[in-house]
Amino acid sequence: MSQFAIAIHGGAGAIPRSGMTTEKEAEYRKGLEEALLAGNTILSSGGSALDAVEAAVKKLEDDPAFNAGRGAVFTNKGTIELDSSIMDGKNLMAGAVTGIKNIKNPVSLARAVMEKSEHVFLSGLGAMEFAEKMQLEFAPDEYFFIQERYDQLLVAKEYDKVILDHAVTGNNNPPSKKGTVGAVALDIHGNIAAATSTGGMTNKKFGRVGDSPVIGAGTYANNATCAISCTGHGEFFIRSVVAHDISCLMEYKGLTLKEACDNVVYQKLVKIGGEGGLVAIDAKGNIEMPFNSEGMFRGMKKSNGEMYVGIYPD
Numbered sequence: 001m002s003q004f005a006i007a008i009h010g011g012a013g014a015i016p017r018s019g020m021t022t023e024k025e026a027e028y029r030k031g032l033e034e035a036l037l038a039g040n041t042i043l044s045s046g047g048s049a050l051d052a053v054e055a056a057v058k059k060l061e062d063d064p065a066f067n068a069g070r071g072a073v074f075t076n077k078g079t080i081e082l083d084s085s086i087m088d089g090k091n092l093m094a095g096a097v098t099g100i101k102n103i104k105n106p107v108s109l110a111r112a113v114m115e116k117s118e119h120v121f122l123s124g125l126g127a128m129e130f131a132e133k134m135q136l137e138f139a140p141d142e143y144f145f146i147q148e149r150y151d152q153l154l155v156a157k158e159y160d161k162v163i164l165d166h167a168v169t170g171n172n173n174p175p176s177k178k179g180t181v182g183a184v185a186l187d188i189h190g191n192i193a194a195a196t197s198t199g200g201m202t203n204k205k206f207g208r209v210g211d212s213p214v215i216g217a218g219t220y221a222n223n224a225t226c227a228i229s230c231t232g233h234g235e236f237f238i239r240s241v242v243a244h245d246i247s248c249l250m251e252y253k254g255l256t257l258k259e260a261c262d263n264v265v266y267q268k269l270v271k272i273g274g275e276g277g278l279v280a281i282d283a284k285g286n287i288e289m290p291f292n293s294e295g296m297f298r299g300m301k302k303s304n305g306e307m308y309v310g311i312y313p314d
């Protein structure tokens with residue numbers, strides 16, 4: 001049987017090591033393992049990379065510990081605005097949604113956009129109208145209300161206020177506002193795919209959209225090069241067109257997956273102050289999970305039995 005593999009992330013830098021407890025760490029690891037298993041079950045029975053990344057991301061969206069779907073962060077107005085995208089490396093088909101709410105699994109909506117609409121990127125009310133038409137599952141506001149996330153919004157707002165008042169000098173660490181989930185996979189047929197889903201950044205304003213639903217920035221897949229799902233400070237990832245840049249470095253410069261990922265994450269992004277990381281896979285089953293932040297929830301599983309789950313640098 002041909003090889004298969006999956007790699008996932010649950011966001012970069014969301015929890016500083018100093019704030020991590022044993023219980024919390026166990027909870028995150030369990031969530032990551034369950035998502036890996038969901039994808040791996042599909043891949044091991046001959047299913048597609050596309051099905052595997054959707055299944056893994058759905059698991060993470062359903063887990064309130066991660067900033068996507070149920071566990072999404074709050075906007076400045078105390079609402080939830082979700083973004084997601086998916087791409088099939090086999091045919092370069094892609095689907096994405098932004099600024100949606102009350103959709104239980106945004107990644108499935110992104111996939112429906114890819115497969116059942118004539119478009120690639122839908123936003124807000126229109127995207128939700130399409131979701132209704134596609135009979136996707138909706139969930140009430142209460143489903144998305146996680147107290148810890150709301151508290152994070154209050155902290156972020158307070159921090160903004162203090163900054164505006166110029167009342168803070170010296171050692172002021174901004175609260176982390178980030179988090180996202182994503183997956184990349186290779187199936188036994190040699191196809192790769194990528195998917196990403198997020199609530200964006202805590203306290204986001206004015207309909208802000210990050211990199212996660214932007215094809216080429218937060219997500220990209222091409223059988224000829226790689227599949228990538230990013231997490232980090234979206235503004236920098238958009239400006240660096242991170243996922244497509246890695247693919248281009250492989251395609252035009254002949255770099256390996258590792259060389260291309262290292263170049264973008266440890267050099268180009270660092271140079272402009274872009275914090276975060278990504279998971280990447282190529283059609284040979286090579287996996288990379290680089291990050292330049294303090295940590296990145298991540299994991300991978302290969303058909304040869306190799307498995308890894310981690311949060312901070314090893």
Ligand code: ASP
Nearest residue numbers: 178179180210231232234
């Ligand atoms: N990239 C996401 C965004 O900017 C957030 C994250 O991955 O932490 O919306």
